[in-house]
Amino acid sequence: ERALKIINKARSEGRDSLTEIEAKEVFECYGLPVTPTRLARNEDEAVALAREIGYPVVMKIVSPDILHKSDAGGVRVNIKDDAGVREAFKTIMKNAKEYKATANIHGIAVQEMAPWGTEVILGSVNDPTFGPTMMFGLGGIFVEVLKDVTFRVAPVTSSQALRMLDEIRGAPIIAGVRGEAPRDRQALADVICQYSTMILDLADEVSESDANPVLVYESGKGLKVVDARIILK
Ligand code: ADP
Numbered sequence: 001e002r003a004l005k006i007i008n009k010a011r012s013e014g015r016d017s018l019t020e021i022e023a024k025e026v027f028e029c030y031g032l033p034v035t036p037t038r039l040a041r042n043e044d045e046a047v048a049l050a051r052e053i054g055y056p057v058v059m060k061i062v063s064p065d066i067l068h069k070s071d072a073g074g075v076r077v078n079i080k081d082d083a084g085v086r087e088a089f090k091t092i093m094k095n096a097k098e099y100k101a102t103a104n105i106h107g108i109a110v111q112e113m114a115p116w117g118t119e120v121i122l123g124s125v126n127d128p129t130f131g132p133t134m135m136f137g138l139g140g141i142f143v144e145v146l147k148d149v150t151f152r153v154a155p156v157t158s159s160q161a162l163r164m165l166d167e168i169r170g171a172p173i174i175a176g177v178r179g180e181a182p183r184d185r186q187a188l189a190d191v192i193c194q195y196s197t198m199i200l201d202l203a204d205e206v207s208e209s210d211a212n213p214v215l216v217y218e219s220g221k222g223l224k225v226v227d228a229r230i231i232l233k
């Protein structure tokens, strides 16, 4: 219901993708743990939001015309004080305009800085034969270079999701290697289930989506979605 409202608002503005803030709101409707993220339209708003959220914060460009924010110099992490927020606001705006002069910029997202964790990717595609399908893989070079990912048709049960974690070549990184504590496999499996429910529910609306990265912590400590993307049909 709320998810559809967010989607319909974007459509009414002629867009076929959601901003990170909107996508995180949709994810939240399905119980996915996202970093609290709010939109600032000017420096003063950004400072007020950063204080509310608590330092350190992360700031990112919010524009339907910039889907890969880092490429546009549109992401700053570990901002520690008010002066840092003001400086980041100016720099991100300048970078975005240089990257794409015609970009429609909604503002800058201010969000909680999540602690470091193992980076994984969750995503979905709409398979022409099988319909909404979940993807899981490790982040960074594992997905970009090695294409070390695995797929399941939605809905995905918790035990199927646990098997997905074991299927990738990078599985030992989740299981714990060389004295590194094992990651929270159960939390990750649960989130894969919830994500698969979301894409089934929104099958008529969403063509593809991803949570990239998701930071996964030690067993019992859960995980955090720090970036979200939804492309509409
Ligand atoms: P892009 O649009 O380029 O994918 P991201 O939102 O994924 O932008 O940000 C780039 C990187 O910054 C992420 O891969 C992650 O390492 C880091 N990052 C982003 N948001 C956060 C956050 N809230 N907490 C901690 N690290 C973050």
Ligand code: MG
Binding pocket: 212, 213, 227
């Ligand atoms: Mg990302």
